[in-house]
Amino acid sequence: MISEPLSFNVATIELLSLPEEVEGFSLDAPTANAQYNGHSLPIAGWASGRSPYVVPSIEIMNGETLLKRVPIQVPRPDVADYLKKAPGAGNKFGFHGFIGTLGLHNSTRLDIVLNIYDPRDQSRVKKNVATIRGKKNNSLLTESKYQPLMLTAIGRSGTTLVMQILGEHNKILTSNFYPYEVKQSAYWMHLLKVLNDPADFDNSSHPDKFESNLGLIGHNPYTHQESMRQFKEPDRFYDYYNKKLPRELVKFSVSRIEEFYDLIAASEKRPDAVYFAEKFLPTHLQPMFNDVFTKPKEIILTRDFRDMICSAQSFNEKRNSQAFGRERASDEFDWVHRIFSTGARRVVEAWEDRKYSAIHVRYEDLILEPEAQMKRIFEYLEIDSSTSLIHKIKEKIFNSSGSTHHKTSENPEKSIARWKNEMPKELLEYCNEKLSKELKTFGYE
Incomplete structure (x- = not known):
């Protein structure tokens, strides 16, 4: 057995x-x-x-x-x-x-x-x-050439800035181009989840219909207990679907991630890299990385949620769009209720679940004390955190004009506490009430 x-x-x-x-x-x-x-x-x-x-x-x-x-x-x-x-x-x-x-x-x-x-x-x-x-x-932990570095946050938290910082370290692999949204490991881990989950004829693949959809694949319909009972020796099939196959799917998914980041390492000339870094919304994927990889790392990035709302509003105005969930909301209050409140709760949930293995970084601290925060991050990752390296990264990222495509304030310092001047009183009161626990959890006034 x-x-x-x-x-x-x-x-x-x-x-x-x-x-x-x-x-x-x-x-x-x-x-x-x-x-x-x-x-x-x-x-x-x-x-x-x-x-x-x-x-x-x-x-x-x-x-x-x-x-x-x-x-x-x-x-x-x-x-x-x-x-x-x-x-x-x-x-x-x-x-x-x-x-x-x-x-x-x-x-x-x-x-x-x-x-x-x-x-x-x-x-x-x-x-x-x-x-x-x-x-x-769980006994699915698998050795891997690279370990995941998950950057967990919701929109307008400063993820692009953090990915720029991480991408400057020779021990970390990223897609290395704006807006750092290539999420190869996330794709393969999601595939692992779908292929490993138990059969579900109502919400996923049906044994009589799965061939008809050429664009999707769901749970294996033959892992259903009724299917296994029809075999002469159902215990053999139970062992295969519940014991052997999960391990094989894990090895398959991890190998695909390694192969992709081998290509990144070769193109970026980083043979000594030990991490791959990707952006993540707070979802089911982060716990999966902890189920599979031996030494995963996670940065939970937060920003004053009221500033995030102001930033998202400015971004939408700048691009004449309705992004960040605004297109699904009837007004600004509904937007806060349906999108930002839910997102904030998910970030709190992620932190409370994994606070003993993750590091919390505040956007505001990163802007005001970049060298100290970079040192915290690199020491947490147990990689080079020398003063000379940190100074070099700071000069390249913080002291250059950079792309204006993603920015919504005149300079980084003015992106902090902008809600005090930009947010209408009624909306501010609503945010303070709706996001009270989340603001307090991460130390915002």
């Missing part, structure tokens, strides 16, 4: 008070104080809306990340009897699905959220009804 590369220990399950729109809810799987071997965790149970409300699906959330939406469509005559439903009323109250455990947070909290629909006015609300807490166990 091959040892388990992944498993998940469920510690506790908390059922919350049901909202008035819900008649009943139960979570049958997983169960508390249990270990689930393999790369998937079952989520099963039932839910029923209180008339006239309907509950068509559940959502499984890992913090701010939607892991899966599972339709409520499994026949449950036992639930129909329990709820005393009239004959012919239908008995599809059940849900059953699996989530992949690769890439979950170190200490995982999963929230089960009901999607509730009111047919009278066609309105929809989401209500959290259960919380699962547990911890993943």
